[in-house]
Amino acid sequence: MTIKERLHKLVDELSDAEASRARIVVEDERFLQKRRRLDARDTAMAYAAAPQLAPDGWSDLAAVNEISRDAVLDRLAEEERASGVKPW
Numbered sequence: 001m002t003i004k005e006r007l008h009k010l011v012d013e014l015s016d017a018e019a020s021r022a023r024i025v026v027e028d029e030r031f032l033q034k035r036r037r038l039d040a041r042d043t044a045m046a047y048a049a050a051p052q053l054a055p056d057g058w059s060d061l062a063a064v065n066e067i068s069r070d071a072v073l074d075r076l077a078e079e080e081r082a083s084g085v086k087p088w
Contacts, residue, residue, distance in 0.1 A: 006031060 014024050
């Protein structure tokens, strides 16, 4: 349920009970605070699962950069040869 849907539901519930606007604001703030705590907890858990600057099993970024660089230079050299430019 999105925040907007939650708020609409809350307003409907409180309107049915003829609650005051202040009550709606209080309930809304409680909900948003709970949401912020959950977001902070999820973020902390994600960082704990994959600490920053730690190898993550995907690859070595230096090697990826070298391979990417070499591939770009090879393509550029091929384009130059195809257009009739002599190699350097």
